[in-house]
Amino acid sequence: MDTFNQTNSSRNVNTTPAMNQNMDKIIGLALIVILFITMVSLGCTMEISKIKNHLTKPKGVAIAVLAQYGIMPLTAFCLAKLFHLGDMESISVLICGCCPGGNISNIFTLALQGDMNLSVVMTMCSTALGLVMMPLLLLVYSLGFPNLVEYVPFIWITLTLILILVPCGIGILINYRVPQYSKIIIQVGLMILLISFVVIAVLAGITGGRKIFTVLSPQLIATAALMPLTGYICGYFLSTLFRMNAPCRRTVSVEVGCQNIQLCSTILKVAFRDEYMGQLYFFPLIYLVFQIVEALIFIVLFRCHQKLRPSQGFYLAVKAALHHESADSEEDYHAAFTGGAGVNSSHLL
Numbered sequence: 001m002d003t004f005n006q007t008n009s010s011r012n013v014n015t016t017p018a019m020n021q022n023m024d025k026i027i028g029l030a031l032i033v034i035l036f037i038t039m040v041s042l043g044c045t046m047e048i049s050k051i052k053n054h055l056t057k058p059k060g061v062a063i064a065v066l067a068q069y070g071i072m073p074l075t076a077f078c079l080a081k082l083f084h085l086g087d088m089e090s091i092s093v094l095i096c097g098c099c100p101g102g103n104i105s106n107i108f109t110l111a112l113q114g115d116m117n118l119s120v121v122m123t124m125c126s127t128a129l130g131l132v133m134m135p136l137l138l139l140v141y142s143l144g145f146p147n148l149v150e151y152v153p154f155i156w157i158t159l160t161l162i163l164i165l166v167p168c169g170i171g172i173l174i175n176y177r178v179p180q181y182s183k184i185i186i187q188v189g190l191m192i193l194l195i196s197f198v199v200i201a202v203l204a205g206i207t208g209g210r211k212i213f214t215v216l217s218p219q220l221i222a223t224a225a226l227m228p229l230t231g232y233i234c235g236y237f238l239s240t241l242f243r244m245n246a247p248c249r250r251t252v253s254v255e256v257g258c259q260n261i262q263l264c265s266t267i268l269k270v271a272f273r274d275e276y277m278g279q280l281y282f283f284p285l286i287y288l289v290f291q292i293v294e295a296l297i298f299i300v301l302f303r304c305h306q307k308l309r310p311s312q313g314f315y316l317a318v319k320a321a322l323h324h325e326s327a328d329s330e331e332d333y334h335a336a337f338t339g340g341a342g343v344n345s346s347h348l349l
Contacts, residue, residue: 032270034196035262039127042124042168043167043171043173044174044182045106045175046175059242061125063239064122064125064126065122065125067234067239067255068100068126069129075227077094079223089283090142092280092283093227097259098134099134100134101122104291105255106119106123108258112302114250114251116251127165127260130161131158157267227259232256236252257291258291261288265281
């Protein structure tokens with residue numbers, strides 16, 4: 001423990017004052033409630049028949065999950081090493097990188113005209129697999145940092161992952177039994193999710209104030225900016241490598257770059273004491289800001305590309321004209337060499 005304290009005192013982590021206890025409890029409870037409602041609303045977007053279709057042809061889901069648990073944890077590890085982050089900073093980054101995909105990616109997928117079924121199934125599969133993959137990847141990557149393994153709360157992380165699967169299952173059951181209520185629950189869930197981001201950001205400013213920016217070093221902020229960007233780009237190129245269609249490529253891209261920030265924040269808040277984490281608890285919020293801003297940039301670029309490119313009708317007209325001309329030429333060619341009638345002399349000159 002002495003080594004741990006010495007390491008982090010040099011980075012001003014343990015010297016950070018603890019947050020007001022009452023406000024601290026409110027934030028912790030709010031995160032748990034928000035996570036529960038979010039996962040129920042996510043479950044309401046899932047249809048058993050569509051899930052079966054993707055699971056019977058699992059190529060897309062397999063590639064997407066491979067990208068999710070292959071790219072993001074490795075990116076988190078490499079950035080932590082590159083910027084020489086401290087122990088608790090590295091834990092924050094690794095937990096964020098090893099989290100399953102977040103349901104905000106479903107909104108981005110819709111805006112990018114991606115494959116919504118793949119998006120929802122990928123979010124579901126990455127969440128379910130997170131029960132095994134997240135503790136395993138944290139164990140593997142934390143071995144790359146001295147004295148870090150003993151500080152990772154594997155039991156708490158596993159319990160949290162189990163708890164998020166329960167409301168997700170409730171949402172699936174609601175959508176299966178009483179689908180007429182699903183849309184209402186989804187709308188309420190999204191509204192609460194958006195409001196909660198604003199409220200938590202305000203509470204963070206009240207409780208942390210300027211100390212957030214003194215504890216979150218430039219290296220940590222750079223890490224928060226580069227992680228989602230790397231996920232978006234690598235996810236797109238990996239899906240392109242496996243020859244997925246354009247909507248699926250865009251879907252995999254946002255699914256890889258978007259992490260479950262609610263889960264990450266809940267783990268950091270519940271599993272660690274404030275004297276260890278300090279204001280590093282706010283790292284997921286900084287990540288969320290860059291995650292949304294970078295995704296919005298891609299969405300704007302995509303929409304501009306859609307507006308500026310020639311319409312699909314234009315392409316079809318050109319293709320039909322070329323096909324018609326090619327067919328006429330081929331017909332004249334065969335007629336000329338088989339002695340058939342109707343030879344177009346202009347083609348033979």
